Amino acid sequence: MAALRACPFCRTLYRPDEGRRCQECDVDLVPLESLPLSEEARAEAELEGEIVLPEHAPLPWNAFGRGRGALLVLSLLGLFSFFMPWVELVRPEAELRSGFDLARGRAGWLWAGATGYFVLLPLVFTRRTIAALRGIRVIATLLASLTLAQVAVLLLLPPRPRSIVPVELHYTWGLYLSGAISLVATSIALRLGGSLPELAAPVDTDHDNDNDTEPNVPADTPRPRTLH
Template structure:
C-alpha cells in the first residue's frame, strides 16, 4: 500500500519519494534504491547539494558578479589607489633623505638608511612602505580594497611609531662626549607621509553606494524588413 499524507481537509495525497542524483550524469533514483550510479559508479547525493548542471547553466546562466566584486584594471587609479601608491613611493624616498643633522661628535648627515644600519628596528618604515605597494596593487576590486584598510593602517602605524621611538630615545650626551644634532627633513616627511597614509586607509575603496549595476548585453532580434 502506498503511503499518503493528509492535506488538512480530510483527503489524502501520495507522498513524493525522496530522490538522490548522480553528481556526473544527474540521473535520479529513489532514496535507498541504489547507493551508487550504475553507469558512472559515483556515490549518489542530494540534488540540492549539487552545483547547477551544464544544461541548467545553459538555460539560466550564472548572474554577473556584483559591481563591488568585479576586478578592475591594473592601471585603475581611483578610490585611493593612486594616493596610497604615491605615498608609498614618497615614504621610500624619505627613508633615504637626511633624518639627523649631527654637529657633534661628528659633522655629518644621517638618513634613515644610515640609522637602520646601526639600529635594525629602523628598517621598519622602509619595509612598511615597500610592502604597501604590492598590497595596494593587488587589490583590484572595491571589496578587496575595503578589506585591506586595516592592513594599510597597520603599516602606516608602524612607520609612524618608528619615528616616535627615534625621537623619544636619543643618544646620551656627556661632557666627555657631547652629542648635538637636529632632526632632518626625512624624519618629518616620514611622519607626515605615515599620517597621510593612515588617513587614506580609512577611505581606500570608497563607498559601496551608489554603484552602477552591470547588466549582461541582451541580443536584440533582427527587425523584419
C-alpha cells in the same frame, strides 16, 4: 558600444549625436559603461548564477581612484624620504645621516617603516576590486603607520649617549617629511576602497513605450534602444 550614452533612470540608450539629455526624463546622459546592472539584468544574472556585485567587478590595472593611486604614490615618497637626511650630527663630528644610515647602525628597528612601504606597493597594486581594497584596510593602515610611530619615538625619546664622548644631534627635514607622509598615508589607508557603490534603482516596467501616446515625439522618430 563604448561611445553610447544612457539615461541613469530609464536606461534608454542614445548615440553621441542624439543630444546630451534624456528625452523622457530630462536628465543628463552618462557613459554606458559607468552604469551598474539594471534590476532586470541583475535578476537574469542571478537565475543564471552569473551575478557579480559592483564591489566585486574587476577594475582596470590603471584604476587609481578610491585611494589606490594615492597610497601607491605615498609609498614611493615614503621610501624616498627614508634615504633623505634625518639627523644632523654636530658632535663629535659633523655629519648628516639618513633613515637608511640610522637603520644600518644601532637603530635597526627603523627598517620596519621602509619594509612597510615595500610591502604596501605590491599589496595595493594587486588589489583589483573595490571589495579587495576594502579588505586590506587594516593591514594597509598598520603598514602605513609604521614610519609615523618610529618618528614619534625618535621625537619623544631622543637617543642618549652611552659613552663619555659628548654627542649632539638635531633632527632635520627628512624626519619630519617622513612623518608627514606616513600620517597622510595612514589616513588614506583607513578609507581605502571608499564606500560601496550603490545598486541600480528599480526600473519602472509599466512605462508606456508607445510613441502614439507621446505627443511631443514625432511618430516617425526612431525609438532609442533600452539598456537591460
